[in-house]
Amino acid sequence: MTDRISLDDHLGTLDAPEGLKTVLRVVAGACVDIRKVVAEGALVGALGASGAVNVQDEEQKKLDVISNDILTAALLACHAVAGVASEEMETVQPADHAGDYLALFDPLDGSSNIDINAPVGTIVSVLRAPQGTPTEADFLQSGRSQVAALYALYGAQTMLVLTTGSGVKGFTLSADGEWRLTHDAIAVSPDTKEFAINMSNQRHWSEAVQRYVDGVLKGADGPRGKNFNMRWVAAMVADVHRILMRGGVFLYPWDRREPEKPGKLRLMYEGNPMALLVEQAGGKATTDGTQAILDVQPEQLHQRIPVALGSANEIDAYAGV
Ligand SMILES: O=P(O)(O)OC[C@H]1O[C@](O)(COP(=O)(O)O)[C@@H](O)[C@@H]1O
Ligand SMILES: [Mg+2]
């Protein structure tokens, strides 16, 4: 397998600023370090709750905190990074030097999977930094402004899936610790017979979402005229990876439980990076079937949004119910 191009070599050939390549190398290295802790789990005392609660009012797992510390330290030490923001930190952290880039991340996505040895991952969005010390307002750029987006998936294989704005490539971590290109030109098929949604929230959804899911559940006997399969890994990173590999739709809509919150997932470090990857792979990434996530103007660092992304024709069907 060593004849496969490494991430390092791929970045070397990329028509992108050296600073951006450095940021991506640093993120990729931090993900290898996070993977080691994820893989050793109980052996290194990394499972279970940390005892703290984050700014989202969610219980932090030890691995949320460890992953956040690894990424934050690596990125703030990188000369090309002017500041970072994370799901696990209340506000932004400027670096003590100037830099051309800002990094926003969900250090460990799929926290409820940690203690059951199910897939988790890391999601990262990279933006251009303004002149001077960045403030929170400087991070509130729309998803279209991202210069790179990636995730690492700690699953049966460890993979890193990356876009710098011209297509999507997937790298697999080799036994000797190198990211190697295994998935060139990742593309989301326009049609699908697979959907992903947390069905336990059904009674809280809007009428339109109820209608769409009712239609797909009726399968060949209903308005869609074909049978659907359902999958829910409970880690956006793994559910989106499945869609990039074989199509499908991933839905996390607004629901009535907390009507003042627009959804569960966070715009800046979940919605935006995943939306750029999905669009770059030819899929659609929306809040409601029509509004592109990437065009949402952010108002808050930890802003939530509804998410409907995946196979283009199926997202159109979702919009049309
Ligand atoms: O608990 P549910 O409704 O299955 O939600 C699962 C969703 O929550 C998340 O785990 C939220 O992310 P975090 O684990 O980073 O908080 C998503 O990855 C996933 O899609
Ligand atoms: Mg998450």
Ligand SMILES: [Mg+2]
């Ligand atoms: Mg998380």
